[in-house]
Amino acid sequence: xxxxxxxxxxxxxKEELLDRMLTRLALCDDSKLEALLSKLLPLAISxxxxxxxxxxxxxxxxxxxxNKRVKHQLEIRLPLAELWKVYTxxxxxxxxxxxxxxxxxxxxxxxxxxxxxxxxxxxxANVSKLPQxxxxxxxxxxxxxxxxxxxxxxxxxxxxKYRSISGSQDRELFIEFFRHTxxxxxxxxxxxxxxxxxxxxxxxxxxxxxxxxxVILTMKxxxxxxxxxxxxxxxxxxxxxxxxxxxxxxPVVKRGEELLKKKAFGxxxxxxxxxxxxxxxxxxxxxxxxIPQESRVNPGNAALKTKLMSIFCRSITAANSFxxxxxxxxxxxxxxxxxxxxxxxxxxxxxxxxxxxxLDQLKLMGPVILNGILKLLDGYSxxxxxxxxxxxxxxxxxxxxxxAQRLPQLFRDKIEMAVRLFDALKLEASSLRLVIQEAxxxxxxxxxxxxxxxxxxxxxxxxxxxxxxxxxxxxxxxRWATSLFDLQHCPSRFICMLGAADPKLDI
Numbered sequence: 001x002x003x004x005x006x007x008x009x010x011x012x013x014k015e016e017l018l019d020r021m022l023t024r025l026a027l028c029d030d031s032k033l034e035a036l037l038s039k040l041l042p043l044a045i046s047x048x049x050x051x052x053x054x055x056x057x058x059x060x061x062x063x064x065x066x067n068k069r070v071k072h073q074l075e076i077r078l079p080l081a082e083l084w085k086v087y088t089x090x091x092x093x094x095x096x097x098x099x100x101x102x103x104x105x106x107x108x109x110x111x112x113x114x115x116x117x118x119x120x121x122x123x124x125a126n127v128s129k130l131p132q133x134x135x136x137x138x139x140x141x142x143x144x145x146x147x148x149x150x151x152x153x154x155x156x157x158x159x160x161k162y163r164s165i166s167g168s169q170d171r172e173l174f175i176e177f178f179r180h181t182x183x184x185x186x187x188x189x190x191x192x193x194x195x196x197x198x199x200x201x202x203x204x205x206x207x208x209x210x211x212x213x214x215v216i217l218t219m220k221x222x223x224x225x226x227x228x229x230x231x232x233x234x235x236x237x238x239x240x241x242x243x244x245x246x247x248x249x250x251p252v253v254k255r256g257e258e259l260l261k262k263k264a265f266g267x268x269x270x271x272x273x274x275x276x277x278x279x280x281x282x283x284x285x286x287x288x289x290x291i292p293q294e295s296r297v298n299p300g301n302a303a304l305k306t307k308l309m310s311i312f313c314r315s316i317t318a319a320n321s322f323x324x325x326x327x328x329x330x331x332x333x334x335x336x337x338x339x340x341x342x343x344x345x346x347x348x349x350x351x352x353x354x355x356x357x358x359l360d361q362l363k364l365m366g367p368v369i370l371n372g373i374l375k376l377l378d379g380y381s382x383x384x385x386x387x388x389x390x391x392x393x394x395x396x397x398x399x400x401x402x403x404a405q406r407l408p409q410l411f412r413d414k415i416e417m418a419v420r421l422f423d424a425l426k427l428e429a430s431s432l433r434l435v436i437q438e439a440x441x442x443x444x445x446x447x448x449x450x451x452x453x454x455x456x457x458x459x460x461x462x463x464x465x466x467x468x469x470x471x472x473x474x475x476x477x478x479r480w481a482t483s484l485f486d487l488q489h490c491p492s493r494f495i496c497m498l499g500a501a502d503p504k505l506d507i
Contacts, residue, residue: 011055014052015055021040021062022058022061024036025069026065030073034076037078038079038082040062041083041103042083044062045063045086045096045099046086046096048099056095077110080111080115083107084104084119087104101138108145116145116148116149120146120149120162121158121161123138123142123145124142124173125165127139139173139174140206144219146219146222146223149222150226154225162226163230175232175240178227179239179240180205181205181220181223182224182243182247184205184206184216185216193298195304196243196297196300196301199293199294216249217251221251221252224241224252224255224259228263234263234267234268235271237259237264238260238264238267239274239277239281241260242307242311243256245307246307270317275315275317276321278318279318281308282308283331284296284298299331299337305342306341309345309348312349325353325357325365326364326368326369328349329350329369330372331346332346332347333376340388341388343376343388343392347373347393347395347399350396353365354366354402355402359406362407370410373399373400376392376396380393382427382429390431393428397424397435397438400417401442402442404439404445408446408447410446412447412454413454418447418461421443421476422440425437425468425472425473426465426468437472437475440480444479445483447484448483448484459491462481462495463494466478466495474504481495
């Protein structure tokens with residue numbers, strides 16, 4: 001009973017104190033308001049932990065009065081450091097934290113450059129320990145501070161504070177947020193989320209108020225400078241620098257390219273976590289994944305995809321990342337926003353995949369990709385003369401040759417592919433014939449040990465093609481005859497006899 005009575009007395013005294021503060025606040029001139037708020041505001045918000053409804057109501061009266069007084073007077077600063085101290089107290093009540101975060105945001109809007117600069121590293125140092133609903137708010141404040149303070153550079157002393165952030169969970173959280181910020185672009189008129197982001201991620205970056213282009217620019221430049229100063233591993237920063245390289249704003253592109261060459265050139269492209277993040281940038285959320293619509297990540301734009309393809313073609317892990325590998329290749333071939341250049345790079349990556357993919361992976365992907373290649377080749381005419389079309393077809397034929405060597409069973413039971421390649425040797429431009437010749441030669445190995453009926457069909461094909469005008473066709477006919485049939489096979493011996501009299505010495 002004594003404890004209950006003491007508690008009631010304490011609550012009553014606190015209410016009396018807050019009432020006097022409210023009176024003092026009401027009588028205070030604007031010129032002295034900042035000094036008064038430096039003590040009053042932290043104390044008032046801390047009092048929200050009281051059980052007494054009367055105390056909490058008195059606090060709300062004080063805060064309402066403060067809001068009216070300072071709303072349109074940005075020159076009146078709020079006690080940022082003291083509010084942060086109240087917010088981060090280990091046993092602070094959730095109601096205290098919720099009100100604190102509101103006034104911390106207001107305090108940052110009014111803080112001096114030096115105060116913001118000093119508080120930036122403090123905000124993200126333990127962000128993973130904050131309530132989930134507050135993490136995004138703090139990260140947005142931190143990104144804004146970094147943009148305002150570090151867009152043109154970062155002081156060595158402040159850089160050391162950022163480098164001292166050691167918590168791996170904190171680092172993962174703010175690196176992810178910075179990556180999303182770097183991908184963010186002003187939304188199109190029709191709405192929706194930018195390429196590379198989901199609706200949830202885009203909203204996480206901007207909060208309730210849309211960002212202006214100049215604010216986005218300074219935030220991105222500041223983030224690039226802070227990330228450089230933190231000296232993080234290349235694998236962590238690689239997606240951020242890569243996204244900067246395809247930004248809409250030239251200063252961001254220039255800085256991103258500089259940092260990509262200087263700081264991320266040693267990134268391990270066989271790191272599965274890095275490769276998965278890069279595939280997410282390219283493909284977005286895979287269609288098979290059961291994820292709500294607002295959380296589905298959009299594929300990156302064409303410029304970013306073009307950058308990514310040159311990276312995938314240097315990574316064996318990327319070649320073995322089924323089903324992301326398959327979706328990437330088909331996105332290049334038939335994606336709604338694909339380009340001629342992406343089709344070419346998709347075929348180059350296909351060659352890389354057929355060369356380096358594990359056999360188990362290749363058995364899953366090979367037949368599907370082969371059908372895609374043939375469909376792509378059917379979409380070109382034999383007269384296509386531009387260099388990109390030639391390169392695309394060149395990679396397509398190389399891919400067929402590689403697949404024939406690694407999965408011969410795909411071709412052994414039918415002669416359609418043999419017919420297609422011999423026809424291509426006759427009909428395609430002379431600049432492609434050497435590549436097609438190599439692919440045709442590789443395809444011959446797939447028919448070793450084929451069924452007699454298939455070999456008879458091939459025998460007819462070789463006899464028909466040996467009299468072709470193009471020397472590459474005659475060369476392949478002789479190679480196939482010597483590769484597939486033994487010395488007692490009369491038709492192949494006949495082809496070899498004719499080959500010996502051919503004017504071309506290599507035949």
